[in-house]
Amino acid sequence: MLCGLGSPGENRDMSVEYLLVVYKEDRDVLADGDRVGVTNHILLLPPDEYIITLSGDDYAPPDQTVALAGTSIVRPQVIVFT
Amino acid sequence: MAAVGGCQSVPDFPNLPLAAGQANQPPPDIVGTDPDAPVILMAFSGGGSRAAAVGLGALHGLAAASYPAGSREAPLIDQVKVVSSVSGGSVVAAWFGFAGPRRLDELNSRFLSRNNMAELEWQAADPVTWGRLLFSSYTRVDALRDLLDHQLFQGARFADLQRPGAPLVVMNATDMASGEVFSFTPQRFDDLCSDLRQLPVSVAVAASAAFPVALSPMSLRDFNYEQCPGSPPNAGWIKATLTLPLPRYLNLEEYKRARYANALRDPKTAYRNEHYLHLLDGGLADNQGVHALTEALVSPHSQTGILPAINSGRVRRVVVITVNARSDTDNRIGADPAVPGLLKVVNTVIGTPIDATTAYANAGLQDLLDALKSAGTASAGGAGQPGFAGLRVYGIAIDFDQFLPEQHQLQTAVKNIGTSWSLSATELQHAIDAGTILLRQHPCFQRLLLDLKSPVGFPDPALTRRNCPFEDDPTEARVASNPGGTAPGRSPSAPRR
Numbered sequence: 001m002l003c004g005l006g007s008p009g010e011n012r013d014m015s016v017e018y019l020l021v022v023y024k025e026d027r028d029v030l031a032d033g034d035r036v037g038v039t040n041h042i043l044l045l046p047p048d049e050y051i052i053t054l055s056g057d058d059y060a061p062p063d064q065t066v067a068l069a070g071t072s073i074v075r076p077q078v079i080v081f082t
Numbered sequence: 083m084a085a086v087g088g089c090q091s092v093p094d095f096p097n098l099p100l101a102a103g104q105a106n107q108p109p110p111d112i113v114g115t116d117p118d119a120p121v122i123l124m125a126f127s128g129g130g131s132r133a134a135a136v137g138l139g140a141l142h143g144l145a146a147a148s149y150p151a152g153s154r155e156a157p158l159i160d161q162v163k164v165v166s167s168v169s170g171g172s173v174v175a176a177w178f179g180f181a182g183p184r185r186l187d188e189l190n191s192r193f194l195s196r197n198n199m200a201e202l203e204w205q206a207a208d209p210v211t212w213g214r215l216l217f218s219s220y221t222r223v224d225a226l227r228d229l230l231d232h233q234l235f236q237g238a239r240f241a242d243l244q245r246p247g248a249p250l251v252v253m254n255a256t257d258m259a260s261g262e263v264f265s266f267t268p269q270r271f272d273d274l275c276s277d278l279r280q281l282p283v284s285v286a287v288a289a290s291a292a293f294p295v296a297l298s299p300m301s302l303r304d305f306n307y308e309q310c311p312g313s314p315p316n317a318g319w320i321k322a323t324l325t326l327p328l329p330r331y332l333n334l335e336e337y338k339r340a341r342y343a344n345a346l347r348d349p350k351t352a353y354r355n356e357h358y359l360h361l362l363d364g365g366l367a368d369n370q371g372v373h374a375l376t377e378a379l380v381s382p383h384s385q386t387g388i389l390p391a392i393n394s395g396r397v398r399r400v401v402v403i404t405v406n407a408r409s410d411t412d413n414r415i416g417a418d419p420a421v422p423g424l425l426k427v428v429n430t431v432i433g434t435p436i437d438a439t440t441a442y443a444n445a446g447l448q449d450l451l452d453a454l455k456s457a458g459t460a461s462a463g464g465a466g467q468p469g470f471a472g473l474r475v476y477g478i479a480i481d482f483d484q485f486l487p488e489q490h491q492l493q494t495a496v497k498n499i500g501t502s503w504s505l506s507a508t509e510l511q512h513a514i515d516a517g518t519i520l521l522r523q524h525p526c527f528q529r530l531l532l533d534l535k536s537p538v539g540f541p542d543p544a545l546t547r548r549n550c551p552f553e554d555d556p557t558e559a560r561v562a563s564n565p566g567g568t569a570p571g572r573s574p575s576a577p578r579r
Contacts, residue, residue, distance in 0.1 A: 014446040016380070016453045020466040033318030036382045037393030042468035044393055044457055046380055048336055049328040051318075067328050073460045073468070 017068035018076035019043045021052060028055035042076050054081055094219040095358075096285045097276045099305040100312025106268035106278050108385040109250045112163040113396055119151065120476075120530065121388065122401040123164040125375045126171025127440065128291070128365035130501040132513050133170030133407035135194055138186065139517020140405050140480060141174070143527075145183055146518075149534035158536075159183045161401075162249045164378045164386060166265075166371035168364035170501075171405070172253040172290040176283050177234060179243040179251035193233050194510055198503035201229060222298040227288040229503075240266075240286075241279040250386065252374045254364035255289040258299055260354055262342045263367045264289075265374045269385050272314035273346040274359075275305040289361040299360035307349045307357035319383045320344050336381075369436045370404055372443040376450060392454075395469035401530060402451055403478045404444060405517060408437055410482060410497040444479055451477035459553040474552065476530045480520045492516060525549035 021029045023039040030036065031050040037043040039054065049067040059081045071077050100106070113121060122144070126137040144159040160183065167175035177189045205211050205225050214220035231237055243251055250267075257264045264270065266286040271278035289300035305312075323329045323340035330337040345352035364371070378386045379402070391397040413429075415422055422430075458473030485493035496516045499509045521527055529550035531538050547555055 014376070014450040014453075016450070016457060018457075018468075022466075031319075031382045032322040033316070034382050035390050037390055037469065040466060041393070042466040042470075044380070044389065044454070044468075044470055045382060046333060046336065048323070048333040049326045050382075051322050051326070065326065067332060069332050073457060076466065078466075 015047055016044050017047045018071045018073050019045055019052075019066065019068060020076045020078045021054070022078060022080040023054060023059060024082070027059070030054065039081075042073060052079060091215075091219060091221065093221050093224075093301045095301055095303040096282060097271075097274070097302045098280045099308075099310065100272075100275050100277050100314065102311040104277070104312050105314045106272050107244075108268055110244070112250060112386050112388065113391040116151070117396055117398045119156075120149075120158070120161045120399040120401045120534065121391075121397050122158070122162045122403065123375055123379060124162055124166070124175075125371040125402075125404040126165065126167040126175050127371065127404075127406045127408065128169030128171055128363065128369045128436075129407040129409060130170040130291075131173070131194055131198070131503050131505045132409070132496070132499045132501060132509070133405075134173040134189070135505060135510055135513035136407040136480075136496070136517040137167075137171050137174035137405050138189055138194070139514035139519075140403065140521045141178060141183070141186055141517075142514065143518045143521035145186065147531060147536055147538065149531070149536045155537070157183065158534075160247065164250045164252065164375065164388075166252045166254065166374040166378065167290065168254050168369055168371045169291040169293070170407070171371065172287045172364070173230070173234075175251050175253060176243075176287050179248055180235060180238055180283060182245065182248065189234075190510070193230075194505060195507065196233065196504075198229060198233075200504065202226070202503065221301075222296075223288050223292045223300050226291065226297060227282075227284045227300075230284040230287050231282065235283045235287075238283050239279060240281050240283060243283065244279075250378070252371070252378065253286040253290045254368065254371050254374050255286075255292065255300065255361035256364055256366040257342075257356075258360040258362055259356060260342055260345070261367060262338070263364065263373045264359065264361055265377075266290075267374075267385070269317075270346075272312075272317075273306075273343050274302065275310035275312045275314060276302070277312075290364045292361060293363045294366070299362050302359045302361065304346055304356050304359060306347055307355075314347075317343065317347070317383070320347070339377075365436050368443060369408075369440045370406060370443055372404070372440075372447050375402070375404075376447060380450065380454075392470050392473060393468075395471075398472050399474045399476075399533075400454070401476045401478065402447070403521070403527075404447065404480065406440060406444065406479070406481045407513070407517075408440065408482065409433070409499070409501050411500065412494075412498060448477055448479065451475050456553065474533065476526045476550070478521070478524050478526050478530075480517070480524065482516065482520075484520055484524070485516075486523070489519070492519070 020042050021039045027039045028035050030053045047069050051063050051065050053063045064079050066079055127133055147158040148155040165175045253266045255264045268278050292300050320340045320343050345354050345356045377384050380389050455475040482497050495512045528546050532543055532546050
């Protein structure tokens with residue numbers, strides 16, 4: 001997935017990736033501490049590597065690092081909290 | 083004045099530190115409660131008074147349009163939520179933010195119709211000015227700043243831009259030390275531990291328009307390098323971006339932004355000393371204001387909150403209008419066998435890279451808007467139904483090359499308006515008309531009005547749909563009528579990279 005890092009001249013700012021954060025109930029999803037959406041719904045984000053956490057604190061693991069590149073809406077990056 | 087002002091002097095820095103324990107107030111909620119109300123973002127390019135007048139014309143076009151919102155007709159101009167601007171574009175952006183839509187036309191009488199160059203030249207020749215330049219902290223950019231305050235803002239500060247319903251105005255300059263875009267936003271001023279609300283609006287406009295050599299840089303202080311009494315919020319994304327292994331590969335532009343923000347916030351780990359920021363014309367780094375507009379639209383760390391609103395379905399209609407008022411005068415270089423002189427070479431060295439960078443940035447923005455547009459019409463299927471399903475994105479890039487053949491006279495007239503702070507009455511009217519006409523006849527602006535069920539009459543709604551199609555349009559509406567073979571969803575005017 002990470003092989004598609006783009007050519008040197010390409011501005012990765014100008015594309016979008018897709019992330020799905022799965023949890024047993026709806027919670028806010030935070031990327032590097034900033035709210036970007038809610039769990040259990042595919043989210044749009046610029047390509048990058050993010051530290052993902054949820055609102056509240058009764059979930060595990062406490063955070064997950066995810067690299068978003070080469071995803072699509074039918075094949076989002078999926079991470080699961082329990 | 084240039085020779086006298088060429089000596090280095092320490093200016094009176096116009097920005098103040100945050101008060102003890104304070105941070106800059108983030109912008110109020112931009113998104114609102116109606117998901118189908120359009121969220122309009124605009125970007126005004128540089129180009130002196132020409133750019134300001136074209137931007138004014140585009141705003142006129144929005145003010146003349148409305149759409150049914152409940153029991154009333156809502157003016158489209160009230161849906162402008164973010165305005166990013168550079169140089170001359172910052173004059174109209176700041177005035178719009180300060181005075182509001184009902185007082186837009188005062189920009190004409192107060193500034194655009196006046197011979198501002200004569201006033202600046204008179205000041206430059208005044209021995210009092212020479213004395214100030216030599217013996218005080220007065221610098222050449224202060225002359226422009228004084229003119230702006232005298233004619234438009236009368237000392238108004240950023241706090242005065244925060245009217246109810248006012249758009250977020252983001253004026254952009256270029257940091258000489260790093261070459262980075264410096265945006266006058268609450269977030270950036272948190273990075274400086276400086277109070278944006280207290281900063282005069284004229285400082286930001288003058289910084290955004292501080293054309294090199296003609297004007298001196300506008301200088302600010304970064305209070306993190308002294309003692310920061312304020313308490314700006316923690317920006318976790320900066321540390322994450324700089325310490326994780328992959329951001330510098332996956333998104334180099336975001337990595338550089340994090341590195342720059344870190345240099346402003348943390349002198350101990352700064353990659354470059356940014357104690358004093360010397361700001362020049364924003365056009366050196368980005369003459370369209372695209373960086374700031376993109377950040378406002380899709381950065382997860384932007385205080386606009388637009389990305390989470392898109393992800394949760396609170397915004398279903400995004401309109402991005404870029405107004406490129408670039409100069410394209412008939413320089414007659416190709417008609418002359420003589421080797422061009424130094425002045426023409428210098429003009430080319432300055433103008434060509436700016437135009438090329440702007441074109442590249444605009445094309446990149448169009449790619450982003452196309453990606454968002456596709457996301458809105460794609461079906462995910464299975465688990466995780468996206469909140470952004472049904473998102474409509476209207477990319478409206480306005481450029482002087484979009485005039486129709488029968489508008490050749492107006493096109494020639496506006497392309498030959500020079501870049502300065504003075505316009506003749508005819509030039510002013512041509513530039514305003516250009517902005518209004520180019521917006522109104524843009525296929526995706528017409529499609530927006532159609533989709534909003536605006537009372538504006540359309541000769542042929544089917545043609546309007548074909549000229550600015552969406553992937554989920556009924557099949558018969560997507561039959562191409564453009565012999566250029568425009569790809570579905572892409573504005574006919576946008577160049578491909």
